[in-house]
Amino acid sequence: MAAVVLSKVGKKYPNGFHAIPAVDLDIKDGEFIVLVGPSGCGKSTLLRMVAGLETITNGELSINGTRMNDREPADRDIAMVFQSYALYPHMTVAGNMGYGLKNRGVDKESIEKKVNEVAKMLDLTHLLERKPKQLSGGQRQRVAMGRAMVRDPQVFLFDEPLSNLDAKLRVQMRVEIRQLQRKLGTTTLYVTHDQVEAMTLADRLVVLNQGHAEQIGSPLELYERPATPFVAAFIGSPAMNLFSATLDSNNLILGENESVLLKTQHEFNGPVTWGIRPEHLVVCEQDADFKMRVKAVESLGAETLIYGAIDGVNQDLVLRLSGPHQPEINSEIGLKAPQDKWHLFDANTQQRLP
Amino acid sequence: MTVTFPHKTLPWLLVAPQLLVTLVFFLWPAGQAIEQAFYQEDAFGLSREFVAFENFIELLQDPYYYNSIGVTLVFSMAVAVSGLSIALVLATMADRIIRGQMVYQTLLIWPYAVAPALAGVLWWILFDPAQGPIALWLEYMGIEWDHFVNGGDAMVLVVIAATWKQISYNFLFFLAGLQAIPRSLIEAAAIDGAGPVRRFWDIVFPLLSPTAFFLLVMNIVYAFFETFGVIDATTAGGPGQSTKILVYKVYEDGFVGLDLGGSAAQSVILMMIVGLMTVVQFRFIERRVQY
Amino acid sequence: MIENRPWLTFISHSVLILGIIAVALPIWVAIVASTHPAEAFGQGSVPLWFGNYATETWQTVLFSAAGNGVDVPVWKMMFNSLVMAIAIAFGKIAISLISAYAIVFFRFPFRSLCFWLIFMTLMLPVEVRILPTYEVVAKLNLLNSYTGLALPLIASATATFLFRQAFMAMPGELVEAARMDGAGPVRFFFDILLPLTRTNIAALFVILFIYGWNQYLWPLLITTDDAYYTLVMSIKRMVSVADGAIEWNSIMATTILAMLPPVAVVIGMQKMFVKGLVDSEK
Numbered sequence: 005m006a007a008v009v010l011s012k013v014g015k016k017y018p019n020g021f022h023a024i025p026a027v028d029l030d031i032k033d034g035e036f037i038v039l040v041g042p043s044g045c046g047k048s049t050l051l052r053m054v055a056g057l058e059t060i061t062n063g064e065l066s067i068n069g070t071r072m073n074d075r076e077p078a079d080r081d082i083a084m085v086f087q088s089y090a091l092y093p094h095m096t097v098a099g100n101m102g103y104g105l106k107n108r109g110v111d112k113e114s115i116e117k118k119v120n121e122v123a124k125m126l127d128l129t130h131l132l133e134r135k136p137k138q139l140s141g142g143q144r145q146r147v148a149m150g151r152a153m154v155r156d157p158q159v160f161l162f163d164e165p166l167s168n169l170d171a172k173l174r175v176q177m178r179v180e181i182r183q184l185q186r187k188l189g190t191t192t193l194y195v196t197h198d199q200v201e202a203m204t205l206a207d208r209l210v211v212l213n214q215g216h217a218e219q220i221g222s223p224l225e226l227y228e229r230p231a232t233p234f235v236a237a238f239i240g241s242p243a244m245n246l247f248s249a250t251l252d253s254n255n256l257i258l259g260e261n262e263s264v265l266l267k268t269q270h271e272f273n274g275p276v277t278w279g280i281r282p283e284h285l286v287v288c289e290q291d292a293d294f295k296m297r298v299k300a301v302e303s304l305g306a307e308t309l310i311y312g313a314i315d316g317v318n319q320d321l322v323l324r325l326s327g328p329h330q331p332e333i334n335s336e337i338g339l340k341a342p343q344d345k346w347h348l349f350d351a352n353t354q355q356r357l358p
Numbered sequence: 359m360t361v362t363f364p365h366k367t368l369p370w371l372l373v374a375p376q377l378l379v380t381l382v383f384f385l386w387p388a389g390q391a392i393e394q395a396f397y398q399e400d401a402f403g404l405s406r407e408f409v410a411f412e413n414f415i416e417l418l419q420d421p422y423y424y425n426s427i428g429v430t431l432v433f434s435m436a437v438a439v440s441g442l443s444i445a446l447v448l449a450t451m452a453d454r455i456i457r458g459q460m461v462y463q464t465l466l467i468w469p470y471a472v473a474p475a476l477a478g479v480l481w482w483i484l485f486d487p488a489q490g491p492i493a494l495w496l497e498y499m500g501i502e503w504d505h506f507v508n509g510g511d512a513m514v515l516v517v518i519a520a521t522w523k524q525i526s527y528n529f530l531f532f533l534a535g536l537q538a539i540p541r542s543l544i545e546a547a548a549i550d551g552a553g554p555v556r557r558f559w560d561i562v563f564p565l566l567s568p569t570a571f572f573l574l575v576m577n578i579v580y581a582f583f584e585t586f587g588v589i590d591a592t593t594a595g596g597p598g599q600s601t602k603i604l605v606y607k608v609y610e611d612g613f614v615g616l617d618l619g620g621s622a623a624q625s626v627i628l629m630m631i632v633g634l635m636t637v638v639q640f641r642f643i644e645r646r647v648q649y
Numbered sequence: 650m651i652e653n654r655p656w657l658t659f660i661s662h663s664v665l666i667l668g669i670i671a672v673a674l675p676i677w678v679a680i681v682a683s684t685h686p687a688e689a690f691g692q693g694s695v696p697l698w699f700g701n702y703a704t705e706t707w708q709t710v711l712f713s714a715a716g717n718g719v720d721v722p723v724w725k726m727m728f729n730s731l732v733m734a735i736a737i738a739f740g741k742i743a744i745s746l747i748s749a750y751a752i753v754f755f756r757f758p759f760r761s762l763c764f765w766l767i768f769m770t771l772m773l774p775v776e777v778r779i780l781p782t783y784e785v786v787a788k789l790n791l792l793n794s795y796t797g798l799a800l801p802l803i804a805s806a807t808a809t810f811l812f813r814q815a816f817m818a819m820p821g822e823l824v825e826a827a828r829m830d831g832a833g834p835v836r837f838f839f840d841i842l843l844p845l846t847r848t849n850i851a852a853l854f855v856i857l858f859i860y861g862w863n864q865y866l867w868p869l870l871i872t873t874d875d876a877y878y879t880l881v882m883s884i885k886r887m888v889s890v891a892d893g894a895i896e897w898n899s900i901m902a903t904t905i906l907a908m909l910p911p912v913a914v915v916i917g918m919q920k921m922f923v924k925g926l927v928d929s930e931k
Contacts, residue, residue, distance in 0.1 A: 033795075053887065055829065057361065057825050057829075076828075077825075077828050077829045078829060078830065078831035078832075082829070083829065084825075084826070084829050086822040086825070086826060087822065088820060088822045088823075089822075090820065090822035090823045090825065090826035091826075092826075092841060093845065094844040094845060094847075103827075103830050103831035103832075104829070104831055107830055107831035107832055107836060108831055109787070142798075151826075151830075223699070286790060361754075361821055361824045361825050361828065362754055362756050363754055363755055363833075363837075364833045365834055366915055367753035367754060367758070368751075368755065368834055369752075369757040369802070370751075370757065372747040372748060372750055372751035372755075373747075373748045373751045373752070373763050375743075375744040375747070375748070376744045376745065376747075376748035376767060376804060376809065377748075377763060377767070379744065379800065379804040380766055380767060380769075380770050380804045382785065382787075382789075382801075383782060383785065383801035383804065384768070384770045384778075384802070384804055385769070385773075385804075386785055387778045387781035387782040387784070387785050388773050388778050388781070389678050390781035390785070391778050391780070393749060393780045394781065413863075425858055427738070435872075442867065444668070447664065447667045447668075448664065448665060451660075451661040451662075451664045451665050452661075452665060454658065455658070455661055455662065455665070462665050462669070464916055464919060465669045465672070465673070466665075466668060466669060467915060467919070467922075468835045468912045468915050468916055469672060470859070470915060470926075471863075471908065471911035471912045471914065472863075472908045472912065472917040473862070473863035473881040473907065473908065473911075474863070474865065475865045475881055475882070475884055476881065476907055476908050477675075478779060478899065479674035479884055479888060479904055480676070480678075480679055480904060481675060482888075483675075483676055483679070483781060483897060483901070484674070484675060484681065484695075485679060486695070489665050489693065489694055489695045489703045490694075490695060490723060491678065491691070491695055491697060491891040492693050494694050497714070522672065522675070525672070526672060527926070528673075530926060530927075531921060531927075534927065540925050541916060542907075554654075554657065559769075559822050563793055572658050583774050583776050583777070584776075586776055586865065587682070587863075587865040587866065587881075588887060590865070590869075591884060591888060605776045605777065608776075608777065608779065608780075609779055609780075609840050609866070611774075612779065612780040613779075613780065613870070615758070618780065621780055622780070622781070625777050625778050625780070627777075627783075628776075628777035628866075629772060629773060629777055629778070632774065632777060633772045634771070634774050
C-alpha cells in the first residue's frame with residue numbers, strides 16, 4: 005500500500021502543446037481518488053503518466069517516497085484496468101490473470117494459488133479455462149480487474165473501466181469496485197467522465213478542466229462549495245442554474261433592465277456568476293423572488309424536472325421537485341431562492357466569493 | 359499512435375536480415391544493371407568501355423526491340439481480356455448458385471497452383487501439330503495449325519496457356535466482389551422492374567468496376583513478368599520473334615546472346631515499367647479502400 | 650436469387666460445368682498420356698483413353714530417372730523443390746515478421762529509410778534483373794546450392810507490409826497491458842504478437858509455399874548439377890531434348906507430380922489460400 009504524490013506534474017508534447025501544465029496531488033495511502041472532467045480535459049493523460057505509458061515532461065511523481073518518473077510501467081508496482089479491458093484474446097482467463105506474475109518469474113504453483121484466490125473473490129472460478137471471447141461484457145470487466153488484483157500492486161489505475169457496459173451493469177460493477185477497494189485497501193486512481201460514477205466512488209475527487217485541477221475535495225465538498233463555475237456546472241445532475249449577474253450595494257441584479265432584484269448582504273460589488281441548484285429552488289404562492297414561465301416538463305415519477313425561463317432574463321432555468329407535478333405549459337410558477345443555497349463567483353477571476 | 363519499446367540496438371538486429379537480403383540480392387544487382395547499361399563489354403568480359411547512352415540508343419533503333427514491345431502488348435492484352443471475361447462469366451454464374459458453390463469454386467481455382475512452365479507444357483501436348491488432339495481436330499475442321507512454324511498459332515498457344523492459369527485468380531476476386539454487393543441493392547432494382555440481365559449491366563457491373571480495374575492491372579503485371587515459364591517451356595520466344603516478350607528478350611540477349619550492355623539497358627527500362635505499374639497499383643488501392 | 654427461373658439456374662450450372670471441363674481437359678490428357686509407353690506417341694493422335702503402362706511409367710519416373718536427359722528420379726527433385734519451397738516460405742515469413750515488428754514497435758534512426766528500401770524490392774522482380782543477380786550469386790559461390798536457390802528470393806515487401814498492417818491494427822491498450830504486465834520486447838513478440846498473427850502467418854505460408862515451389866527461371870539458371878534440380882524446372886530440361894525423341898509419357902507423369910503438392914495445398918487449405926491471396930493483394 006502506498007501514498008502517491010504528484011508535484012507540479014505536467015505534459016508538454018513535442019509540437020509545443022501543453023496538455024497538462026502542472027498538477028499537484030497528494031494521494032494518501034488507501035485513498036480512492038477519481039479524476040473527472042469532460043473529454044479532452046487531460047484526465048486520461050494524467051493517469052497514463054502515473055502508469056508510465058506517457059512520459060512526464062515536468063514535475064515529479066513519487067510512489068511511497070520513491071521517484072518514479074523514469075521507471076518502466078512494469079517496475080512501478082502498479083496495475084491498470086483499461087477501458088477496452090485489453091484481455092489477451094488467445095489466453096484463457098487464468099492465463100490472462102497470471103501473465104504478469106509469470107513475467108516476473110513467479111513459480112507456477114504460486115501463480116495458480118494466487119489466481120484461484122482472486123478468482124474466488126471475483127466469482128470467476130468457473131470461468132478460468134474460458135477464452136475472453138466466450139465471456140459477457142461484465143465477466144470480461146471482472147477478469148480485467150482480476151488481472152490487476154493478482155499482482156497485489158501498490159496502486160490500482162482505472163481508465164474509464166465501466167464505459168463499455170450497459171447502464172444496469174454499470175451500477176452493479178460500481179458498487180462492486182467500491183467494495184473491493186475498501187476490502188483490499190489499495191490506493192486507487194480512477195478516471196471517468198461520468199459525474200455520478202465519480203461522486204459515488206471517490207473519497208476525493210479531482211475535477212480537471214483543460215489540464216488544470218479546478219478543485220480537489222470530497223464529493224460533498226464539491227457539491228456544497230464548488231470553487232469555480234466550471235465545477236458547479238459539472239457536479240450535480242441536472243446541472244446547477246448559473247446566471248450572469250451583478251452585485252451592487254446589497255442587490256443582486258439579474259437580467260438586462262434590472263428586471264429581477266434580490267436583496268442580500270455582501271461586501272463585493274461588480275459582475276458575478278450567480279448559481280442555484282434546481283433542487284434548492286422553492287415554489288411559493290406569495291413573496292416570490294421571481295416567476296418562471298414553464299416551457300417543458302419531464303415527469304420521472306419520483307421527481308419532476310420543470311424547464312422554463314424568467315421573463316426579462318435571457319437564460320433558461322431548471323426546477324427539480326420531488327413527486328409528480330403537472331404545471332401547464334406557459335403558466336407561471338413563483339420561486340424563492342434561499343440565500344444559504346446561493347453560489348456566487350467573481351465573474352472576472354472565476355473564483356468563489358466567500 | 360502505437361506504443362513503442364525503448365531500445366536502441368534491438369530494432370537494428372530485427373531489420374538486419376531483411377535489409378541484408380534486399381541490399382545484396384536486390385539493390386546491388388539493380389545497381390549493377392544500371393551501371394552495366396552505360397558500358398559495352400565483350401563476350402568474354404575482358405574489356406569494358408564507357409559508352410554513355412549508346413546502349414539505349416541502339417536499343418531504340420532496334421526493330422526487334424519494337425517488335426518485342428508489340429508482342430508484349432498483344433500478349434498481355436489478350437491474356438487480360440480473355441482471362442477477365444471468362445472469369446467474369448464463371449463468377450456471375452457461380453454467384454447465382456446457392457448450393458454447390460464451394461464445389462464449383464474448388465474445381466475452378468486449382469490451376470492457380472500450377473507453375474506457368476507446366477501450364478505451357480500441358481497445352482503444348484494438346485496443340486502439338488503432329489499428335490495433339492486439338493490440333494488434329496482443327497486440321498479436320500480445315501484450319502491449319504503449327505505453332506512451331508506459324509507465329510500467330512504460337513501466340514494463341516501461349517495466350518491460352520497463360521490465361522488458363524490466371525482464370526482461377528480472376529474468378530476468386532470477381533466472386534468476392536459480387537458477393538460484396540449488398541443484396542438489398544439488387545432487390546431494390548428488381549422491385550424497380552429490372553430483369554436479371556438489366557440488373558447486371560445497371561447495378562452489378564458498375565459496382566464491380568473497381569475489382570475489374572484492379573484485376574486488369576494485376577493481369578497485365580502477370581502477363582509482363584510472370585509468364586516467362588510459359589514462353590520458355592513451349593515456344594522459347596519463337597518461331598522467329600513472334601512470342602518474344604520483353605522479359606524473355608532480356609534473358610535471351612543476356613544469357614544466350616551475351617550482349618551484357620544491351621540486356622542491362624533493357625533491364626533498366628523494365629525496372630522503370632515496374633516502377634510505373636507499382637505506382638498505378640498503389641494509387642488505385644487507395645481508391646479501392648475508399649470504395 | 651430473386652426470381653426463381655429454372656432455366657437460368659440450368660444455364661448457370663451448364664456454363665460452370667463447361668468451364669470445369671475446359672479447365673480440367675489438359676489434366677485429363679496428361680494423366681491418360683502417362684499410362685501409355687513412349688512408343689504410343691508421335692503417330693496419330695495422343696491417346697485419349699487409359700493404356701496399361703501406368704505402373705511402369707510412374708515407377709520409372711519416381712524412382713529411377715525422370716528420363717529425357719534428366720537422370721535423377723522425381724522423388725529427389727521433389728525433395729529439392731520441397732526444401733526450396735519451405736525455405737523460401739519460411740524465410741520470407743521469418744524475416745518479414747521481425748522487420749515489420751521493428752518498424753511498428755520501435756523508433757530508431759533511418760526507420761523510414763529502411764521501410765522504403767524494403768518497399769523498393771516490389772519494383773525489382775527477379776525477371777528484370779536476372780543477369781546481375783546471377784553474377785552476384787556466382788560471386789558469392791552459391792551456384793548449385795540450397796542457399797543459392799532460396800536466399801536471394803526471401804526478401805519480401807509484400808509480407809512485410811502485410812505484417813505491418815496486422816501489427817498496426819492491434820489495439821493499443823493490448824500492447825500497453827502487456828507492458829504493464831512486464832513483458833519486454835522479446836517476450837511480447839513471442840507471447841502476444843505471434844499467437845495473434847497466427848492466421849495471417851498460415852495464410853501467407855500457403856501462398857508463399859506455392860510461390861516457392863513454382864519457381865522456374867531462378868533454379869533454371871543457378872543449378873547445372875542435377876543433384877539440385879527442382880521439379881518444375883526439370884520440365885524445361887526434359888522438353889529440350891532433340892525433337893521426336895521426347896518421351897511424352899514420362900514428361901506428363903513428371904508434370905502431374907510437379908503440380909500435385911501445390912494443387913493439393915490449394916484444395917486442402919482452400920480457406921487459408923483464399924485469405925492469403927486476398928491479404929497479400931491489399
